[in-house]
Amino acid sequence: MNNNYELYKVFYWAAKTGSxxxxxxxxxxxxxxxxxxxxxxxxxxxxxxFYRNSKGVTxxxxxxxxxSYIEQSQILITLAEEKMAALKNLDSGELRIGGxxxxxxxxxxxxxxxxxxxxxxxxxxxxxxxxxxxxxxLKEGRIDLGVVRMPIHDSQLQVRESIKLQDCxxxxxxxxELKGAILSLDKLLQYPVILFSRNSRxxxxxxxxxxxxxYTLKPEIEVxxxxxxxxxxxKGLGISYVTREFVAKELEEGSLFEIQLDVQLxxxxxxxxxxxxxxxxxxxxxxxxxxx
Amino acid sequence: MNNNYELYKVFYWAAKTGSxxxxxxxxxxxxxxxxxxxxxxxxxxxxxxFYRNSKGVTxxxxxxxxxSYIEQSQILITLAEEKMAALKNLDSGELRIGGxxxxxxxxxxxxxxxxxxxxxxxxxxxxxxxxxxxxxxLKEGRIDLGVVRMPIHDSQLQVRESIKLQDCxxxxxxxxELKGAILSLDKLLQYPVILFSRNSRxxxxxxxxxxxxxYTLKPEIEVxxxxxxxxxxxKGLGISYVTREFVAKELEEGSLFEIQLDVQLxxxxxxxxxxxxxxxxxxxxxxxxxxx
DNA sequence: GAGGAGCTATAGACCATATCTATGAATAAT
DNA sequence: ATTATTCATAGATATGGTCTATAGCTCCTC
Numbered sequence: 001m002n003n004n005y006e007l008y009k010v011f012y013w014a015a016k017t018g019s020x021x022x023x024x025x026x027x028x029x030x031x032x033x034x035x036x037x038x039x040x041x042x043x044x045x046x047x048x049x050f051y052r053n054s055k056g057v058t059x060x061x062x063x064x065x066x067x068s069y070i071e072q073s074q075i076l077i078t079l080a081e082e083k084m085a086a087l088k089n090l091d092s093g094e095l096r097i098g099g100x101x102x103x104x105x106x107x108x109x110x111x112x113x114x115x116x117x118x119x120x121x122x123x124x125x126x127x128x129x130x131x132x133x134x135x136x137x138l139k140e141g142r143i144d145l146g147v148v149r150m151p152i153h154d155s156q157l158q159v160r161e162s163i164k165l166q167d168c169x170x171x172x173x174x175x176x177e178l179k180g181a182i183l184s185l186d187k188l189l190q191y192p193v194i195l196f197s198r199n200s201r202x203x204x205x206x207x208x209x210x211x212x213x214x215y216t217l218k219p220e221i222e223v224x225x226x227x228x229x230x231x232x233x234x235k236g237l238g239i240s241y242v243t244r245e246f247v248a249k250e251l252e253e254g255s256l257f258e259i260q261l262d263v264q265l266x267x268x269x270x271x272x273x274x275x276x277x278x279x280x281x282x283x284x285x286x287x288x289x290x291x292x
Numbered sequence: 293m294n295n296n297y298e299l300y301k302v303f304y305w306a307a308k309t310g311s312x313x314x315x316x317x318x319x320x321x322x323x324x325x326x327x328x329x330x331x332x333x334x335x336x337x338x339x340x341x342f343y344r345n346s347k348g349v350t351x352x353x354x355x356x357x358x359x360s361y362i363e364q365s366q367i368l369i370t371l372a373e374e375k376m377a378a379l380k381n382l383d384s385g386e387l388r389i390g391g392x393x394x395x396x397x398x399x400x401x402x403x404x405x406x407x408x409x410x411x412x413x414x415x416x417x418x419x420x421x422x423x424x425x426x427x428x429x430l431k432e433g434r435i436d437l438g439v440v441r442m443p444i445h446d447s448q449l450q451v452r453e454s455i456k457l458q459d460c461x462x463x464x465x466x467x468x469e470l471k472g473a474i475l476s477l478d479k480l481l482q483y484p485v486i487l488f489s490r491n492s493r494x495x496x497x498x499x500x501x502x503x504x505x506x507y508t509l510k511p512e513i514e515v516x517x518x519x520x521x522x523x524x525x526x527k528g529l530g531i532s533y534v535t536r537e538f539v540a541k542e543l544e545e546g547s548l549f550e551i552q553l554d555v556q557l558x559x560x561x562x563x564x565x566x567x568x569x570x571x572x573x574x575x576x577x578x579x580x581x582x583x584x
Numbered sequence: 585g586a587g588g589a590g591c592t593a594t595a596g597a598c599c600a601t602a603t604c605t606a607t608g609a610a611t612a613a614t
Numbered sequence: 615a616t617t618a619t620t621c622a623t624a625g626a627t628a629t630g631g632t633c634t635a636t637a638g639c640t641c642c643t644c
Contacts, residue, residue, distance in 0.1 A: 005297045006631090008369065020592065033632050035592060045376045048571030054591045054640035061386070061436070061573045062379050069372030073365040077297065080361030084337045087354050094353070144353075279340030281353045298602090312621060325603050327621060346611035346620045569639095 010037040011049065012074045015067045019056035086121070087282055095283040096125040098134035099147035100200075102226040106246040107163065107270060108147060111291050122283050131201055138275055144284035149201045150271040162270040162291060166244045167202055169193075169259040170251070174236025182260045185215050192220030192238030194229055205266065206241055213263070230256070302329040303341065304366045307359045311348040378413070379574055387575040388417040390426035391439035392492075394518040398538040399455065399562060400439060403583050414575050423493055430567055436576035441493045442563040454562040454583060458536045459494055461485075461551040462543070466528025474552045477507050484512030484530030486521055497558065498533055505555070522548070 013023035014034060024034040038057075042049050049063035059067055086092035095115070099108065104126055116124060127134075127143055134146035135154060152159045171178065175191065189210075195217075196203045210217035220238050223229055226246055233240035234255050250256040272288055274280060280288070305315035306326060316326040330349075334341050341355035351359055378384035387407070391400065396418055408416060419426075419435055426438040427446060444451045461480065463470065470483075481502075487509075488495045502509040512530050515521055518538055525532035526547050542548035564580055566572060572580070 005301050005369065008372075009297050021590090029631095030633060031592075032594080032634085035594090036631080039593085046380050047376060047574060051570045052592055052639095053569075056591065060571060062376070065375055065379065065385075066372055069368050069375065073368040073372070076361050076365040076368070077300065080300075080358055080365070083357055083361065084339060084354070087357060088338050093357075277345075278343045279352060282339060313619090321602095322604060323621070324605085324623080327623085328602080331622085344621055348620070 007037050007041045007044075008070050009074065010034055011041055011066070012070050014038055014050065014057060015059055015063065016071075017056075018058060021056075090119040090282060090286055091121040093121070093281065093283045094123040094125060095281070095287055096127065096143040097145055097147060097287075098127045098129060098137045098143040100130070101128045102243070102246060103147050103149075103270065104128065106226070106243070108291070111287070115287055115290055119283070119286075130199055135273070138273060144274070144281055145288065146273040148271055148273060150269040152271050152273060156276055157273045158276040159271040159273050160288065160292065162272050163245075164267050164269050165246075166267045167206065167241060167265055168244045169239050169241055169261070170233055170244075170247055170256045171239040171259060172234040172236050172256055175239065178259050179257050180260075182262050184262045185210060185213050188239070188259070188261065189215060189217070193217065194221040194223060194232050194238045194240040195219035196226070196229060196241070197222055197224050202241070202243070202268070205268065209263075209266065299329050299333045299336075300362050301366065302326055303333055303358070304362050306330055306342065306349060307351055307355065308363075310350060313348075382411040382574060382578055383413040385413070385573065385575045386415040386417060387573070387579055388419065388435040389437055389439060389579075390419045390421060390429045390435040392422070393420045394535070394538060395439050395441075395562065396420065398518070398535070400583070403579070407579055407582055411575070411578075422491055427565070430565060436566070436573055437580065438565040440563055440565060442561040444563050444565060448568055449565045450568040451563040451565050452580065452584065454564050455537075456559050456561050458559045459498065459533060459557055460536045461531050461533055461553070462525055462536075462539055462548045463531040463551060464526040464528050464548055467531065470531075470551050471549050472552075474554055476554045477502060477505055480531065480551070480553065481507060481509065485509065486513040486515060486524050486530045486532040487511035488518070488521060488533070489514055489516050494533070494535070494560070497560065501555075501558065 010023060010027060010029075013026050014020055017023050017026065020034045020038065021031045023029075024031045027034070038050060045062075045066075047062045048060050049066060050057040051060060083092065097104075097108070104112075112124060112126075116122075125143070127137055129137065131148045131152070134143070134148055135152075135157065137143045138146050139156065147162075149165070150159065150161060169188065171191075178191075195206070207217050221232060223232065226242065229240040229242050230247055230250060232238065233242075234250065239259060244251070244258065247256055251258060272291065274284070274288075302315060302319060302321075305318045306312055309315050309318065312326045312330065313323045315321075316323045319326070330342060337354075337358075339354045340352050341358060342349040343352060375384065389396075389400070396404075404416060404418075408414070417435075419429060421429065423440045423444075426435070426440055427444075427449065429435045430438050431448065439454075441457070442451065442453060463483075467483065487498070499509050513524060515524065518534065521532040521534050522539055522542060524530065525534070526542065531551060536543070536550065539548055543550060564583065566576070566580075
């Protein structure tokens with residue numbers, strides 16, 4: 001390289017300490033090295049930068065001019081290095097996650113709490129959306145990772161399989177007669193079914209399953225949140241198709257019960273998506289580590 | 293050195309151009325060198341700074357953070373280098389000269405005009421004072437050079453001998469009878485003598501000369517400027533002791549004439565003083581070059 | 585003054601490493 | 615497919631940064 005920025009660091013310390021010897025100590029160099037470095041700078045500029053005497057060095061007029069620029073420059077570099085250290089230590093930075101509201105609330109929440117507790121300096125951005133939206137966000141670089149239901153097939157994405165979820169039909173006291181019974185699909189269809197809105201992944205999966213058995217699943221009620229699925233089933237408005245793990249509390253306390261079917265409902269996995277071949281931010285990789 | 297600031301320059305160009313190849317071209321390096329440099333930075337921080345793809349590179353979140361600092365830093369360095377080039381080319385800077393008013397006006401003025409014309413970017417500071425004051429200014433670093441009458445004996449100073457000046461006695465039409473005559477010192481003392489103020493170098497020199505011949509020189513009138521010395525002599529108030537070169541115009545036009553003496557008055561030299569062992573500013577050394 | 589304790593400058597040797605060439609691998613465009 | 619980009623990697627080379635040893639200078643102390 002034609003001119004070496006390293007020399008500015010030496011100059012900075014020499015000017016700051018007023019002594020080549022002290023500069024050398026600060027830089028873990030020997031005094032002759034510093035002397036040589038300053039001389040190089042002076043020769044390069046064709047301008048004397050320091051007055052030398054037996055007490056040390058002081059800046060010349062021109063040296064002082066140079067210092068006024070270099071000082072700022074060096075301070076910025078120091079700040080930059082501190083910032084990078086903070087980013088590495090997860091004392092600073094941000095983590096942008098995309099996912100569905102229900103996954104945030106019922107699956108990620110404890111991890112998010114934990115992560116935030118351990119790394120309060122990292123700002124969390126949660127972006128909810130449908131799976132295709134999340135994928136778009138990822139590809140546009142607006143989020144670091146997406147948490148969605150598998151399967152995902154996209155060669156640009158890397159998907160890590162996470163927790164296994166089991167969807168099921170649940171209802172409340174209004175249909176207590178079904179408790180313990182093992183229903184067939186057509187029997188189930190005689191009851192009002194409550195499903196999540198049309199474009200959800202779970203909805204598509206269960207609709208397809210019914211179709212494979214020759215039935216058409218058309219919901220009595222269609223809602224936009226898991227909360228409402230639970231609430232409506234409890235109130236007796238019908239049978240909700242929900243993720244079992246998300247109604248653990250209600251099943252436990254008995255306000256909902258699961259309806260046994262004579263067919264096996266397919267489990268789904270949660271996938272953590274990131275861009276393939278793109279390095280993860282420290283925060284993102286640390287979070288993924290935590291979740292898995 | 294433990295960490296190399298040179299890498300930041302490479303990082304800056306890679307980020308700025310979005311391409312390692314372009315960065316290499318800008319830096320007159322090869323692409324593998326740049327690739328290697330970036331890799332080093334990333335390993336040093338333990339953080340990926342760029343996403344690489346077949347079109348080039350783009351900053352990661354953390355890389356963008358680093359860039360926000362480094363960009364400013366690099367801009368400052370560039371400005372610093374431009375400033376230094378300007379100082380070297382004498383397009384910028386300042387020149388601080390100490391001297392007596394009379395030397396500024398009658399000796400330095402044309403040089404100052406010339407210098408200012410050639411280097412309009414350099415600010416001129418003229419500080420007038422007595423010789424001891426000028427020396428103090430020099431030692432305090434408040435001026436770059438001093439222009440005074442020789443001899444100067446001070447081991448801290450370097451004195452360059454400049455123009456030779458000859459002091460002499462002059463008067464106007466009122467004492468026309470003296471024109472062409474050759475006076476002795478005691479004869480001169482019968483006329484009213486006008487001298488410069490007590491603490492001037494020229495005054496001390498001529499007083500001492502009279503003393504060496506056994507006479508006491510006491511002025512009729514004592515003035516504070518060379519202008520008044522000239523003016524008073526012209527108006528016929530007495531015989532002024534002035535520097536011949538400074539009254540060249542008046543001698544030429546005949547409004548003053550020089551009085552011949554039977555003794556040789558000692559010539560003095562103008563000296564240009566600078567601090568010994570201290571590098572001169574570009575402006576100062578250029579000006580000294582011009583004057584000599 | 586002599587001697588000591590600072591400071592910086594200089595000379596010469598050494599080796600770390602920045603840089604190069606040559607090549608590979610991956611992607612995008614023709 | 616083929617060509618033209620991009621960046622990554624490996625290995626060789628020589629530049630030049632850094633060291634040790636020493637000298638020169640100034641200031642201070644005895």
